[in-house]
Amino acid sequence: MKSSFLLSLAVILTGCAIGTSSEIKSAEKLLSQFECKNIESAELAHSPITSYHERSLAVSREKAMSYIDSYKSGDVLFQIPLDHVVQQQYDVYKSSCEALGGVQSEKISTQINENLEKE
Numbered sequence: 001m002k003s004s005f006l007l008s009l010a011v012i013l014t015g016c017a018i019g020t021s022s023e024i025k026s027a028e029k030l031l032s033q034f035e036c037k038n039i040e041s042a043e044l045a046h047s048p049i050t051s052y053h054e055r056s057l058a059v060s061r062e063k064a065m066s067y068i069d070s071y072k073s074g075d076v077l078f079q080i081p082l083d084h085v086v087q088q089q090y091d092v093y094k095s096s097c098e099a100l101g102g103v104q105s106e107k108i109s110t111q112i113n114e115n116l117e118k119e
Contacts, residue, residue, distance in 0.1 A: 026083040036097035056096040
């Protein structure tokens with residue numbers, strides 16, 4: 001009885017670890033997509049709005065990185081999957097990139113949309 005309980009517990013914990021591992025891999029893949037091209041900071045007219053979007057680019061990426069690091073160390077911060085949390089930060093990043101006149105390659109956007117449709 002005791003050994004079957006321990007075996008069951010081990011199977012459950014292994015399943016959770018595998019699920020978390022795939023979430024982390026998916027989130028890391030998404031994090032690698034945080035790239036905003038064609039923005040020259042020196043050429044931007046500096047205004048409060050521009051500063052807001054520049055800061056938003058940095059903060060959203062930093063948050064995504066810290067969430068991934070937390071999950072790697074075993075801290076589950078949210079009720080939703082990690083890759084969904086990172087996707088939310090990516091949406092903020094993308095919006096700020098576009099507001100600053102930057103572009104993201106069509107290939108990246110297509111890959112992200114395909115990944116979301118699979119879930």
